[in-house]
Amino acid sequence: MREIPAMLLRFALRILRFFGTLFLVGLSLLPLSALLLAYPAINPQESVLSDTVKPRRNWFIALLLSLQSLLLGAVILIVMLAVAVELTTMMMTPRILGDSGIFGNLARGFLGMKPATLPPETLAKMSPQLQYFFNTPLSDQLPVAMVEHWPVVLLIMYLLDIVFLAFIGRIPLSYNLRNVFVRWKVTGLTLAAFAFVIGLLVFMLGFVKGMNDLTENTGIPGNVFVLSEGAPDELFSNLGYGDLDNVDRVKAELDANDNALKKPIGVKTFQRDGKPVFLASRETYYVINQPIKGSNPPKRRFVQLRSLEDAEVGAKVHEIKLQSGEWFSRVGVDNSSRIQCVLGNGVAGTLGADAGKKSLEVGDEFEMGDMKWIVSGVMAAEGTTFGSEIWVQRFDRITKPFGKDRYTTLVMRVDDDNPKTQKFSSQALAAHLSKRYTQQKLKAFSEPDYYAELTKTNKQFLYAIIFIAAVMSIGGVFGMMTTMFASINQRIRDIGVLRLLGFKRWQLLVSFMLESLVIALIGGGIGTLSMFLFTQIFRPSATSTLSSGGGGGGKNFSVVVDVNFQIVIVGILLTLVMGRLGGLVPALSAMRMKVLDSLR
Secondary structure (H helix, E strand, C coil), X not given: CCHHHHHHHHXXXXXXXXXXXXXXXXXXXXXXXXXXXXXXXXXXXXXXXXXXXXXXXXXXXXXXXXXXXXXXHHHHHHHHHHHHHHHHHHCCCCCCCCCCHHHHHHHHHHCCCCCCCCCHHXXXXXXXXXXXXXXXXXXXXXXXXXXXXXXXHHHXXXXXXXHHHHHHCCCCHHHHHHHXXXXXXXXXHHHHHHHHHHHHHHHHXXXXXXXXXXXXXXXXXXXXXXXXXCCCCHHHCCECCHHHCCHHHCCEEECCCCCEEEEEECEXXXXXXXXEEECEEEEEEEEEEEEECCCCCCEEEEEEEEEECCHHHHHHHHCCCEEEECCCCCCCEXXXXXXXXXXXXXXXXXXXXXXXXXXXXXXXXXXXXXXXXXXXXXXXXXXXXXXXXXXXXXXHHHHCCCCCCXXXXXXXXXXXXXXXXXXXXXXXHHXXXXXXXXXXXXEEEEHHHHHHHHCHHHHHHHHHHHHHHHHHHHHHHHHHHHHHHHHHHCCHHHXXXXXXXXXXXXXXXXXXXXXXXXXXXXXXXXXXXXXXXXXXXXXXXXXXXXXXXXXXXXXXXXXXXXXXXXXXXXXXXXXXXXXXXXXXXXXXXXXXXXXXXHHC
16 A cells, blocks of 8 residues: 555656656757856856856845846847847848748737637726737737748847857857767768758748749739639539629629728720720639550549630730740631640640650640640749649530530629729629629639638648658657767766866756757758759649638649748758757756766
8 A cells, every 4th residue: 555655656756757858848949048047046056157156145145146047038038039020020021031921821820819708898897908919819919020930030039049158158169069070970870861851841841832822823812703602613613604694794882891882893894906895704614534645554634624715805814924825716726626725834744744745835736535636825824723724715626525515713803903902892892793793693702812712721731741840850859869868978078077177067058959959950951951952943843732622622733842031941940949959858968967977
């Protein structure tokens, strides 16, 4: 019976040690300089800013000195954060930092909640400042730089941390650097591992960014995307000829929230042959199952096809230009009865591989659906979903073989030329068609809102990559721990000599942590910069799918992997975090060694 309390005590101690370790790991991600300045509050026997320890005559003075250390550490942390936010804000221009991209979206997703949900009667008793605090999402209360460019803020804080460490006290850096070169074989293997892990993660983040850019570049703020009621995607939409008779002539007098507009919003027109033509493109979207020639075993692919009633209108609405060739004729075929088509950049490369070419060009021929097709033009549509589509004239030789003789999509441009209000106008016209148009039941979106639904796939990819990054980072952290433990075990006597020379425990901690960071930073930097140069020079692409949500559907597309400045910063930041975590426990073991024990 006496053994049971002892077992419970040991179990409780293990639990406490586990949570203590987690707490310590969390603290290690903070700047080292701030932690060191607060260190005397935990270990009064050592000072950081001075060579001698101030006497603590009684508990009150000891308490004041401890509070002073904690306050000093907190002040340094706040100063570094403020400086990092200010510097990031100064760099927030398209030329330097560019757009926030996937990392800004990720931060807004995590910080988009309100601090608390309180009853209205409770809020009414509070001051306006407190009401604003509880009613406003955290993403709107924090500085813009901390939300949109948080990786840059964290990286600047770590760089400032190195500057502060240089002023705090002397650290045996030359000894650490010499050891890195002496143990070059182990160091080289560790560098290679970090370069591989970080390079792979950077490539995956570049793929997600390419997907995000694809959907953002495709949706034009002034366009309204019209489908049949209940259709989750244009693949399943079914619009009859009578359904669209008067849609391009409607005008919205209320906005999406049923408030009156200053002036009605309608569909824009342009002049052709002296007559006004509505910028309303009637289209039919197909997904064709095409066999791949020469594949063994036989394989098939899905090819996206879009037939347009009027190519000129479609090009203007979607803002698509040709990089070569010309648009197909209104007849839809050439003199040899081959179907004329215009290819996106991505699908031109996919079909070109079947012919042993890098990409199909104007005048090239291919087969699909037991018919011969000829390329009349190639679209400059890289970075949009249209880059993976084939565009053709809408006529019987397309509609009958592929089983769709009705429209799937109507895309219209609103008559608002102000870029700042176009999205608001397209949302108002879309709401009018969805809620107040009585001639036919329709489902309309502002085009950016339609493609925003497709970006849900991007978030799933991003969350999956975060999970993979966490798993791979754990492997990298343990690899760094193993390297540093082996290094420290071979230098136990060196640690004793350094202590005899006057170096303090915290100086040894910082020196071994910096050694870990140097190894990680060189390896991670090689992986990050190599992947950046690779993607910028070769512009690799991959094929994936954007899903529209419930009911299936979606779009296959070719996305260009884009590693930009933001992703490079995240790669370096991730390297620093892994290096800090990997060097923490070995550095603590070196710090705790007693002088006499290390010299034996």
